[in-house]
Amino acid sequence: MKLKYIVFLFFSLISLSSGAQSIMIDDDISDKELQIERCLQQMDVDYSTKYDAQQFGLPTPDSLYLQNQYGNEVIAYEICPAIPIGIVICISGRDAPSASAYYGHAMEFYKLGYATFTMDVSNHSKTDGSKKYEEVKDVQAVIDYIKTKMDYINLPIVVMGVAMGGTVAIRSMIESYDINAAISLSAYSSFEDYFAFNHNEADPKYDFPNVSLKDIEDMSVADSITLSKLCSVKGIDQRPILLMQSKKDKIVPYAYFTRLSKEMRKYTNELVSFVVEGDEHYICRDFINPSSDKAYFETLTDFLKRITPSVPLSAYRKLEDTQEI
Numbered sequence: 001m002k003l004k005y006i007v008f009l010f011f012s013l014i015s016l017s018s019g020a021q022s023i024m025i026d027d028d029i030s031d032k033e034l035q036i037e038r039c040l041q042q043m044d045v046d047y048s049t050k051y052d053a054q055q056f057g058l059p060t061p062d063s064l065y066l067q068n069q070y071g072n073e074v075i076a077y078e079i080c081p082a083i084p085i086g087i088v089i090c091i092s093g094r095d096a097p098s099a100s101a102y103y104g105h106a107m108e109f110y111k112l113g114y115a116t117f118t119m120d121v122s123n124h125s126k127t128d129g130s131k132k133y134e135e136v137k138d139v140q141a142v143i144d145y146i147k148t149k150m151d152y153i154n155l156p157i158v159v160m161g162v163a164m165g166g167t168v169a170i171r172s173m174i175e176s177y178d179i180n181a182a183i184s185l186s187a188y189s190s191f192e193d194y195f196a197f198n199h200n201e202a203d204p205k206y207d208f209p210n211v212s213l214k215d216i217e218d219m220s221v222a223d224s225i226t227l228s229k230l231c232s233v234k235g236i237d238q239r240p241i242l243l244m245q246s247k248k249d250k251i252v253p254y255a256y257f258t259r260l261s262k263e264m265r266k267y268t269n270e271l272v273s274f275v276v277e278g279d280e281h282y283i284c285r286d287f288i289n290p291s292s293d294k295a296y297f298e299t300l301t302d303f304l305k306r307i308t309p310s311v312p313l314s315a316y317r318k319l320e321d322t323q324e325i
Helices: 029-040 098-112 136-147 164-175 191-202 213-219 226-229 255-266 292-309
Strands: 002-012 021-026 063-068 071-078 085-090 112-119 159-162 179-185 241-246 269-276 322-324
Touching: 029 179, 063 136, 063 179, 071 098, 071 136, 085 136, 085 164, 085 292, 098 292, 112 136, 136 164, 136 226, 159 164, 164 179, 179 292, 241 292, 255 269, 255 322, 269 292
Parallel strands: 085 112, 085 159, 159 179, 179 241, 241 269, 269 322
Antiparallel strands: 002 021, 063 071, 071 112
């Protein structure tokens, strides 16, 4: 397989505001698509371990079968306290965590008075669709459902995710003003960036012969360049966001965190960052039981308390701008 032309390729991994500028015509783009698709087919959420909400003292979740704007089925699970004061949408990652792995968090949110929606995203799990930046449409399908429920009228909506799910959470907030805040753990800025960092390095399954970053961009939907690189972080528009990262994450480099936080501070004064030492991709030492990690748990719950309008901020200890553990 050979490229017919390469006129110019420019891709910056330094600034979120920069994009790819190139002209490339491929003799056999379908072969390249097949390589990428085969890789993505290896990225489904692992359901070998499933969790039962009742194990965590939660009521049985309501199973929701929704549709995104493309007509693809979106599966989500709803857990609601008697009188909710807010909503957290927990988004599955590339291959983990699964929707049920959030039940430990859902239990703590339940105690705070938050309803929780755990959800799968397009074609990485039980939800239909392609793997080409459609995930924000899946989140919107859940939001559209929330807006139909009387119990949730005027309640703040928070999106939360890890790695790919963390990136989807940020992109979803950028696209939707229905979202009041985001919690993002170990987020990367795009599949293109992730490919660049891992190609022939940390992750051997990204060894695609003759496939370039531009090829991957061309395979994505038309708006992928804007969305996937978070060029539009100004869309955060002064809303609260909690970014969490470990310094030696082998899956998502710490550089993503520094780039994201630097860019986001231009557009919100409500950015809280939380950094841990070592390689803690899930930040919390025991993601299934978040309260077991005191520093993580306090940061997470304090953030939620701060954005709940019915709770005075003075009632809780003030978070430092950045906490390092």
